[in-house]
Amino acid sequence: MNDEETPSSIAPKPDEGTRDALQNVVAEFGCTSGTLHRKDEDGLQLVASVGIPDSVLSRIETIPVGKGMAGLAAERMEPVDVCNLQTDDSGVAEDGARATGMEGSLAAPIIGEDGTLEGTIGVGKPEQYEFTAEERQGLMSIGKQIVSHDNAE
Numbered sequence: 001m002n003d004e005e006t007p008s009s010i011a012p013k014p015d016e017g018t019r020d021a022l023q024n025v026v027a028e029f030g031c032t033s034g035t036l037h038r039k040d041e042d043g044l045q046l047v048a049s050v051g052i053p054d055s056v057l058s059r060i061e062t063i064p065v066g067k068g069m070a071g072l073a074a075e076r077m078e079p080v081d082v083c084n085l086q087t088d089d090s091g092v093a094e095d096g097a098r099a100t101g102m103e104g105s106l107a108a109p110i111i112g113e114d115g116t117l118e119g120t121i122g123v124g125k126p127e128q129y130e131f132t133a134e135e136r137q138g139l140m141s142i143g144k145q146i147v148s149h150d151n152a153e
Contacts, residue, residue, distance in 0.1 A: 019048040021146045022121075026050045029135065031123040033102055036146060037063060037070055038119040044070055047119070056100055063120075068092075069107040070120040077117065079108040079136035083128050104129025108136060110143035121146065 018036065026034040033051030037044035037060075044063040052060070060068075066075040069092055073080040082092055082105050102124030110119040121143030 018146060019050065022048045023050050025121070025139075025142050025146070026123055029106075029123045029139070031125050033100060033124040035060060035070065035122045036119065036143070037121075039065075039074065039117050044074060044120055051124075052100060065117075069105060070122055073107040073109045073120050073122075074117055077109050077111060079106060079131075079140060081106040081131045081136065083130050100124060101126060103127055104131070106131045106136060106139060108139040108143055110140065110146075112144075119143070 022034050022036050026032065031051075034049065035046065035052060036048040038047045039045075042062055043065055046057070046061045046063075049057065049060075060070075063071045065071050069080050069082065072092060080092060082090070083103070086103055104125040104127060105122065106124075107120055107122035109117055110121060112118045121139055123139065
């Protein structure tokens with residue numbers, strides 16, 4: 001899925017807020033939760049969230065690059081997914097991620113036009129799920145559109 005193939009239901013509209021755009025992504029992927037982080041000097045800062053329990057929000061406000069799914073996606077500059085967060089023993093899933101109650105999860109880096117990291121976007125399902133290569137690439141493209149849209153506001 002490239003930018004031209006991104007469904008119009010996901011692409012942000014000029015008057016649409018970042019959280020609303022993220023909500024559209026979550027729905028389009030058949031998920032119930034999502035996060036959007038922007039890269040700054042302190043790591044990844046939470047910009048928007050959907051369906052994340054309040055008890056988890058404080059844990060994900062700032063994520064170090066290299067830690068957890070979003071941090072690893074940022075460090076590797078490629079999507080990171082887990083079929084089941086609750087049973088994952090690879091070291092990818094952090095306790096905060098498990099506390100969401102989600103199982104199938106995908107985090108993707110948002111890479112700017114100049115090839116630098118701008119942030120990460122993530123989605124999660126309450127059941128086990130293996131994301132496809134097309135879904136992983138599609139989430140990267142969508143994240144880039146949301147961040148570009150957010151910068152234009």
